[in-house]
Amino acid sequence: MCGGGSGHEPAHAGFVGEGMLTSQVRRGIDLIDNEKGTVIIVKNYTGDVLNFGLAKEQYAAMHSEKANRVKFVIVGDDVAVGRTQGKIVGRRGLAGTVLVYKIAGALAHRGGSLDEVYKIAEWTSQNIATVGTSLGHVHVPGTAPLETNLGQSEIEIGMGIHNESGHQTVSPIPPLSQLILRLIDMMISTSDPDRSFVPFKGQDDVVLLVNNLGGLSELELGAIVGQTRDALDVRGLKALRVLAGSFMSSLNMPGFSITLLLLPREGDASAPSTQQILSLLDDKPDVPGWKWSSAQPPAAKASQIIQSTATAQQSKPRILKAVDPDAFVKKIRQAANALIKAEPDITRMDLIAGDGDCGLTLKAGAEAILKKIDQNAINGNDVAGSVMTISQVSEEIMGGTSGALYSIFFSGLSQGLQTTSSDVVDPRVWAQALRTALDNLYTYTRARPPSRTLVDPLDAFITAISASGGERLADAVRAADKAAEATKDLEAKAGRSAYVEGDKLKQEQVPDPGAWGVKVILENILA
Incomplete structure (x- = not known):
């Protein structure tokens, strides 16, 4: 079960999620009540955690015999919020949360046990990193146009999904290739003690999610995906799956976020296998909000260029x-x-x-x-x-x-x-x-x-x-x-x-x- 407030479509309604009010969440728990149990997954925002947590506790109080069959997972994947800044509230939940939804949901659909689904959700939440960037803030439909706090030559890095200001403002706006390298470095850094949340080691296998924060065209998003793939190559990361589209928007924010899911290394007995994670991602859900994605690693650029094998010599124009x-x-x-x-x-x-x-x-x-x-x-x-x-x-x-x-x-x-x-x-x-x-x-x-x-x-x-x-x-x-x-x-x-x-x-x-x-x-x- 997932949920949250509106303004982030297709999350959560597009994934068959629930509403935000405690009574709505509690009704949702009742609707999906079953003998195996329920895993509730929420983004790390105070309102989400309190409303879903209260609903869980109320349900447990009314059904004491089932209290141990409701598990709670909080996802905080935002690397823009460092340990010092977020020492009390923790990191914000961003688009990486939908990978937790998808992987845990697919395992539940296959018939996984409550503990299996809970453990894979917890493991996934601990191995994702996300950072967002935007050229401006959102405009709520039906209200006066927002006067953005950014100049024409400025961009914010570290945007949240609730219209919060970013971690830092950068001017002049760097070329897209440099901007993306900067975002990836924030996610994979092992030398920054304030932001090294995920144990990247170099030459890692990852799942890449490029998320439209609401205001980008498909053409722009495609360019961002292409540049991100190039940046991953530069940093020695191999994307075994690429997902792109609007998964968790911020109304019409003119920006995007990048999420990396660090896949398990061979021989890590404490983690699920890479094959299991990828197969759960590849399962095709019957929900309106999930974007199509290939069940194969993206082909290397070199393999997409067909070299001519023609031997015939082209005739040249007369020399005049x-x-x-x-x-x-x-x-x-x-x-x-x-x-x-x-x-x-x-x-x-x-x-x-x-x-x-x-x-x-x-x-x-x-x-x-x-x-x-x-x-x-x-x-x-x-x-x-x-x-x-x-x-x-x-x-x-x-x-x-x-x-x-x-x-x-x-x-x-x-x-x-x-x-x-x-x-x-x-x-x-x-x-x-x-x-x-x-x-x-x-x-x-x-x-x-x-x-x-x-x-x-x-x-x-x-x-x-x-x-x-x-x-x-x-x-x-x-x-x-x-x-x-x-x-x-x-x-x-x-x-x-x-x-x-x-x-x-x-x-x-x-x-x-x-x-x-x-x-x-x-x-x-x-x-």
């Missing part, structure tokens, strides 16, 4: 040289740096007109292109190959719709360049190849100008440059600029902007962020 190789690279570098500088403006536009990631996507592609220039993978002595490199960067680094559009366009541009009979790429060759690339792109998108997409300035530029045989670059760039500016007054016909209310975009006078990115590129190629 720019008229001025140094200028070719210089213009690409200028355009990339300009995109990076324009990221905040493009992001602001996309927060209104799209999903907010256009600026960051273009910046990521630009940064990758600068690296390729430094590696000489983009150079003026191999124009078609360099354009193909840009296509690959667009696909692999940018991703998404814009990445695919850019990749298709530059792939088509490389193809168009290679149809020339010349070995030098002059303005005429560029004009013909650009028209080929645009025609190729139109095979895969229905967007046509005016559409409030990146094709508006792209089409305007290529139409103008083709008409002049590649000679009037400045006029073509001006045509692209005009087309990009005109997207402020256009109703979106394609892309994510098509889902935004048309009048709102016109009122805001926000240009299409993708079109603006093309404008920035072309202006800086001309510069």
Whole structure:
């Protein structure tokens, strides 16, 4: 039997737990009354211990013949509360408590005796460590928004689940990888006499539980799990099971906690076997709050990377040289740096007109292109190959719709360049190849100008440059600029902007962020 107050869902109702009032707890004991007995498991908080303890004592008083058949387990797994600070009240109970619920509950379901279930619950509670961290405190639904005590560059370590302040505030916020290493070190330390609660020795086997305190998305939680696995490898710990999700929340707290269950070492006669602990965790409970987890150790990263066995050699683009190789690279570098500088403006536009990631996507592609220039993978002595490199960067680094559009366009541009009979790429060759690339792109998108997409300035530029045989670059760039500016007054016909209310975009006078990115590129190629 488990329980506690509300606000920590799915604990405890999602695990078929009980309420908080003494009368509710006592009624729960009556409902699960049986010949073998009852094990009550509670988190180490004063209210929980007193209400559940009182219910146990009242039950024992009313059923004296059964008094020895009700056992009580208190779980305190929070390493943020040191021995000095918690010398009277002890450590708080956090998400590690649910591992005690699960292991003891599975053994009870299998028909374990009262003593067996009680002993395994006690052993588990003594071998778990948890620490939480958060970017802010919770907001109780229906109340005025909370003014957090944390600044934008601060994070708290050692958060409880009742909105208590943390053990310490850290600023600036460290990278996630460093933050997690710090949390793990707090749990596994054997040199800190105030916090060394669990007997880690190094090279230990563990169960990892990453718990969402309520305010994180599944995507964010997945990133935290990945970083935690890396941190365990760094510290020489091997996770034989990984559980992740909302197990014990704190309403909508924007944070998470990490729990490690130290598994028994071989030859430890005083402990259950590792196999027994893992099998009890693997038993699938029929309750709404328990998250799916794999009954296998997570695969090593190296085993998840499939090495290519292909022996066929890829054919390389024809070697074509720019008229001025140094200028070719210089213009690409200028355009990339300009995109990076324009990221905040493009992001602001996309927060209104799209999903907010256009600026960051273009910046990521630009940064990758600068690296390729430094590696000489983009150079003026191999124009078609360099354009193909840009296509690959667009696909692999940018991703998404814009990445695919850019990749298709530059792939088509490389193809168009290679149809020339010349070995030098002059303005005429560029004009013909650009028209080929645009025609190729139109095979895969229905967007046509005016559409409030990146094709508006792209089409305007290529139409103008083709008409002049590649000679009037400045006029073509001006045509692209005009087309990009005109997207402020256009109703979106394609892309994510098509889902935004048309009048709102016109009122805001926000240009299409993708079109603006093309404008920035072309202006800086001309510069």
